[in-house]
Amino acid sequence: MTAASSPSLSSPCVKVCVIDPASKLCQGCCRTLREIAQWTGMSEAQRLAVMALLPERMRAQVDRN
Secondary structure: OOOOOOOOOOOOOOOOOOEOOOOOEEOOOOOEHHHHHHHHHOOHHHHHHHHHHHHHHHHHHHHHO
16 A cells, blocks of 8 residues: 555644643644654554543643633
8 A cells, every 4th residue: 555545544633733831732632742753653543542532631721721
């Protein structure tokens, strides 16, 4: 399978890549730097597991601000 024909990866990225110094989470997608760095190497199940955590992280981030 070539890169052009490979399916796209599930991703919460919204192209707002700024790491919050207090929470250490991306302000756009609420992933950690480690999660972002490992994203393409994760299985779809692993990516979905991380994405399941993001709504709570987003709520917590909003509550802090």
